[in-house]
Amino acid sequence: MREIVLDTETTGFDPQGGDRIVEIGAIELIGHVPTKNQFHEYIDPERSMPQEAFEVHGLGDDFLRGKPKFAAIGQAFLDFIGDAKLVIHNAAFDMKFLNAELKWMGLPQIPYEQAIDTLDIARRRFPGSPASLDALCRRFGIDNSARTLHGALLDSEILAEVYLELIGGRQPDFGLSTESAKQGVTTSTDSWTAKPRETALPSRLSEKEKAAHAAFVSDLGDSTLWPR
Secondary structure: OEEEEEEEEEOOOOHHHOOOEEEEEEEEEEOOEEEEEEEEEEOOOOOOOOHHHHHHHOOOHHHHOOOOOHHHHHHHHHHHHOOOEEEEOOHHHHHHHHHHHHHHHOOOOOOHHHEEEHHHHHHHHOOOOOOOHHHHHHHHOOOOOOOOOOOHHHHHHHHHHHHHHHOOOOOOOOOOOHHHHHOOOOOOHHHOOOOOOOOOOOOOOOHHHHHHHHHHHHHHOOOOOOOO
């Protein structure tokens, strides 16, 4: 199963109000395990960076000037994600921006059903508890000390670890791949059951141990369960 853990950084909160994406970071998971395949781009937003946004991610006008515009990388991004599920923390925010940028280019929109929202998963698993990425790192003991500022690629790498914990641990399917099953190899624990031995193992109790146990049970009296 292929999934893409994804994050974006932007100039603000509202693409319809003129805000743009300035960074996309995405990493590939196969069978819930990160691969070395990733997509990462800094993007020229074609507008100035508000101070409030700069304080969040540290991406300023000088740094972004000359970086590719979204129109230059949009198709490559779509090719990278394909039809894989997109694992996103607060998916509504990122999907809103991605689809706005894609729409402006005349490219296909990403169906919202393609997204897995880890914020929603965290809120359902831990109702009433903080569900930010930093809070979940603290809960699961994940090192996020490098996260002094928001960064799309770093946050995607951290989110991949958080996601695996949210769905039941770092090996939620015990490392068993459906690909093996397609090749005729039995991998599901549901399809395996222990079979009885053809010949029972001999008792390892000595006659002295058997006698001592019988005497112990006899001393307990007839009211106990063992003699019944």
